[in-house]
Amino acid sequence: MSEYGLDVRSGPALLKVRDVHVSFRSTRFGRARTVRAVRGVDLDVADGQTVALVGESGSGKSTLANAITRLVPLDRGAVHLGGHALHELQGSDLRRARRDVQMVFQDPYSSLDPSMTVGASVAEPLRNFSDLRGSELDKRVAELFERVSLRAAHRHRYPHEFSGGQRQRIAVARAIAPSPRLVICDEAVSALDVSTQNQILRLLEELQRDLGVAMLFVTHDLSVVWNIADEVIVMYLGELVESGPAERVLDAPAHPYTQGLVAAVPTPDPRAQRSRERVVSKGEVPDPANPPDGCSYHTRCPHVMEVCRTVSPAWRAVGDSTSRVRCHLYESTESGAEPLTLATRSPVSDTGEC
Ligand code: SF4
Numbered sequence: 568m569s570e571y572g573l574d575v576r577s578g579p580a581l582l583k584v585r586d587v588h589v590s591f592r593s594t595r596f597g598r599a600r601t602v603r604a605v606r607g608v609d610l611d612v613a614d615g616q617t618v619a620l621v622g623e624s625g626s627g628k629s630t631l632a633n634a635i636t637r638l639v640p641l642d643r644g645a646v647h648l649g650g651h652a653l654h655e656l657q658g659s660d661l662r663r664a665r666r667d668v669q670m671v672f673q674d675p676y677s678s679l680d681p682s683m684t685v686g687a688s689v690a691e692p693l694r695n696f697s698d699l700r701g702s703e704l705d706k707r708v709a710e711l712f713e714r715v716s717l718r719a720a721h722r723h724r725y726p727h728e729f730s731g732g733q734r735q736r737i738a739v740a741r742a743i744a745p746s747p748r749l750v751i752c753d754e755a756v757s758a759l760d761v762s763t764q765n766q767i768l769r770l771l772e773e774l775q776r777d778l779g780v781a782m783l784f785v786t787h788d789l790s791v792v793w794n795i796a797d798e799v800i801v802m803y804l805g806e807l808v809e810s811g812p813a814e815r816v817l818d819a820p821a822h823p824y825t826q827g828l829v830a831a832v833p834t835p836d837p838r839a840q841r842s843r844e845r846v847v848s849k850g851e852v853p854d855p856a857n858p859p860d861g862c863s864y865h866t867r868c869p870h871v872m873e874v875c876r877t878v879s880p881a882w883r884a885v886g887d888s889t890s891r892v893r894c895h896l897y898e899s900t901e902s903g904a905e906p907l908t909l910a911t912r913s914p915v916s917d918t919g920e921c
Pocket residue numbers: 822823824862863864865866868869870871872875880893894895896
């Protein structure tokens with residue numbers, strides 16, 4: 568356990584996020600307001616570990632990912648990566664530290680310049696973060712293409728000449744080019760069909776295993792984390808509400824919100840499907856500019872109690888000490904109640920190549 572009571576089972580934390588808050592100004596119906604997108608988040612990712620950060624659209628998970636890489640500013644809090652205080656670095660120090668954390672986005676066009684060959688895009692981080700030049704640089708780019716199962720000769724083509732899955736492979740090649748210690752995949756497979764999703768997930772799994780790189784896998788879709796995550800962290804309305812080993816969170820989700828997310832994953836068994844539909848979250852996510860008092864989830868929770876409307880729940884252990892949940896249902900015993908159980912899960916299927 569880390570000093571903050573978080574489970575870091577694979578070793579010392581590579582990434583430490585502490586009490587991070589992020590807000591931004593936006594306009595709604597012509598009125599300016601402050602959106603509190605991330606509120607007091609702590610999380611750890613160990614070297615070589617894959618952590619899935621899950622939550623609906625608007626939960627703040629992508630804002631948190633962008634805050635970790637300093638693409639958006641923190642209001643307060645700390646982000647340490649491999650001993651560097653990322654939240655304090657500026658200029659060339661920040662640029663150097665960024666070598667260790669790379670991102671893969673949902674839309675590979677955001678990282679692939681349509682006017683450059685894809686080989687030139689993959690070479691860019693190598694130019695920035697290594698001494699490779701000329702034929703050595705080109706050789707390394709060719710190797711990276713083969714590493715993501717693309718033909719080396721394809722490096723001379725342009726982004727529009729590739730399918731969505733191939734473009735995502737190129738984005739992955741670009742992300743691993745500078746040998747980062749952490750790759751953040753932000754909805755990296757969300758825009759792909761199921762078959763292509765599985766191929767990219769397999770590729771990420773292989774890279775994680777072969778290169779030992781840690782991954783923070785940000786997604787709204789629990790079905791894609793089943794085969795890839797060691798740890799699952801659940802985020803709702805800017806706050807974390809549950810965390811624990813993937814198997815426990817997915818098989819026996821404790822927080823009512825996580826139960827709703829798991830229930831939303833379709834299953835081929837109609838009886839199991841009917842029982843799942845009873846726990847799917849109802850209603851809209853509240854406005855993050857004006858989050859509810861007490862438990863943030865109380866406006867949608869099927870188990871809401873009076874205390875939930877006014878008192879924010881503290882973290883409680885569930886099961887063994889590797890799992891935590893923020894919910895008043897678990898405050899009845901010292902170590903927390905037994906996790907509530909849900910019907911069977913629906914694993915992702917494996918299919919062919921893209
Ligand atoms: Fe539901 Fe209350 Fe638990 Fe919040 S604290 S998830 S409202 S039971």
